[in-house]
Amino acid sequence: MTPVLAVAEKSIKSATANKINIFLMVKKKIILTGITASPGNAFGKVRIVKTSGEILKIKKEEIVVAPFLTPEAVVLLRKNRKIKGIITDRGGSTSHAAILAREFGIPYIAGTGTASKKLKNNTAVNLDGGTGTVYEV
Amino acid sequence: MKYKKIESIKKIKKYGLPFPETIFIFDFKKQEEAIDRFLKNREYVAIRTDSAKNTDFLPYNLRCHKKKAKKTIKKFNDEGYAVILHEQNHIPSGVINKNHISGNIVILEKCWIIELMRGEPLSSLTRKGEISEYLKIRKNNLTEVAHWGKRIISRDILDKILRMIRKIPKHKVIEFTFRPEGFYFWQIREDKTAKKLDK
Numbered sequence: 001m002t003p004v005l006a007v008a009e010k011s012i013k014s015a016t017a018n019k020i021n022i023f024l025m026v027k028k029k030i031i032l033t034g035i036t037a038s039p040g041n042a043f044g045k046v047r048i049v050k051t052s053g054e055i056l057k058i059k060k061e062e063i064v065v066a067p068f069l070t071p072e073a074v075v076l077l078r079k080n081r082k083i084k085g086i087i088t089d090r091g092g093s094t095s096h097a098a099i100l101a102r103e104f105g106i107p108y109i110a111g112t113g114t115a116s117k118k119l120k121n122n123t124a125v126n127l128d129g130g131t132g133t134v135y136e137v
Numbered sequence: 138m139k140y141k142k143i144e145s146i147k148k149i150k151k152y153g154l155p156f157p158e159t160i161f162i163f164d165f166k167k168q169e170e171a172i173d174r175f176l177k178n179r180e181y182v183a184i185r186t187d188s189a190k191n192t193d194f195l196p197y198n199l200r201c202h203k204k205k206a207k208k209t210i211k212k213f214n215d216e217g218y219a220v221i222l223h224e225q226n227h228i229p230s231g232v233i234n235k236n237h238i239s240g241n242i243v244i245l246e247k248c249w250i251i252e253l254m255r256g257e258p259l260s261s262l263t264r265k266g267e268i269s270e271y272l273k274i275r276k277n278n279l280t281e282v283a284h285w286g287k288r289i290i291s292r293d294i295l296d297k298i299l300r301m302i303r304k305i306p307k308h309k310v311i312e313f314t315f316r317p318e319g320f321y322f323w324q325i326r327e328d329k330t331a332k333k334l335d336k
Contacts, residue, residue, distance in 0.1 A: 035252075035271050035285055039336055068266040091266030092252040093334060094241035094310055096194075102330035111268060111285060130336065 031125065032087070032112045032134040037098035039130040040107035042085030043137065046123045048116060049073075058082050063127060067116045069097035077104070085127040087115045087134060109134060140219050142187040142195070145324040152305055154322040157183075162220040165211045172210060175222055176203045183225040184209055186218035199258050200225060238290050239314040242298070243328065244307045246335045248282065249274050249299060253289055259312050259323065274299065290315070308332050 047062040049055055052073035055064065063085040069077070074096045077083065086101055091110035101108035107129030109115075115134070119125065126135040149156045160175055162168050176182065181202055186195045195218065198209055210220045240253040241262065253270040254262045261267040270290065273283035279296065294315060301320070302311055308331040312323040
């Protein structure tokens with residue numbers, strides 16, 4: 001390898017390492033914690049859902065944030081497979097919504113208390129359903 | 138025909154857990170006498186339903202006066218539901234009795250997950266997400282590995298419940314209520330998705 005290529009490779013490696021470090025640093029900024037309702041990781045933009053009908057309108061792959069998912073909303077979850085993740089203020093791992101999220105493999109954090117007030121539409125978040133943690137990205 | 142909820146109530150009997158006096162009604166006409174006997178000397182009953190086709194969001198009336206009970210049972214039967222008729226000796230809705238604690242216990246391979254709420258009915262937790270306390274306890278040494286919310290149950294009572302359910306196999310959910318007069322177990326239901334919580 002020529003010295004020029006070696007330097008280039010080194011700088012690429014360094015830049016990649018920096019990006020990873022930056023990502024990890026940002027990833028570690030916890031916004032919310034809650035109960036593991038369905039494990040798994042998801043990354044996406046927040047979509048605040050106030051009525052169950054809004055679930056059907058989700059076209060992009062987004063993370064649904066709601067006070068809670070009512071039985072009506074749970075039924076709609078079956079119809080919209082675009083949902084990447086779920087965060088709710090109330091609920092736990094034994095609610096109907098949690099069982100359905102696990103069935104569909106959708107990461108879900110319940111019982112965050114304030115997610116629907118604290119998070120805003122289009123905020124990018126990283127959801128770790130395994131630990132019940134929401135990170136800002 | 139397989140009625141999941143009715144089967145899950147029968148499992149409570151199998152594991153020797155206390156549960157409210159209950160009868161199952163599949164045919165109102167044929168079982169009218171049994172219904173009359175059940176309603177005798179009772180003021181209120183709890184009426185739940187089961188269906189072989191649909192297991193989600195079944196209709197119920199958890200505090201039904203005996204005068205309206207037969208009409209309600211017939212209506213549910215006519216709509217194609219099997220009826221679960223429970224004894225009812227308390228007020229399950231409208232008033233939160235702080236001495237009553239209801240909850241679900243998820244049995245995992247190495248742990249129990251316990252989710253609790255004050256008062257009854259337990260459907261407030263399952264359907265409305267009204268959860269007050271969440272605990273994860275290791276089965277082998279009863280160590281608490283995770284906790285969320287306010288502590289609403291004493292460790293003595295919780296340990297007693299956990300001892301009662303020790304023999305029940307994994308990936309099932311047990312629904313219960315603790316009242317000062319004792320424990321009531323409502324059903325033991327299958328939850329195949331619970332194994333995802335083992336990871």
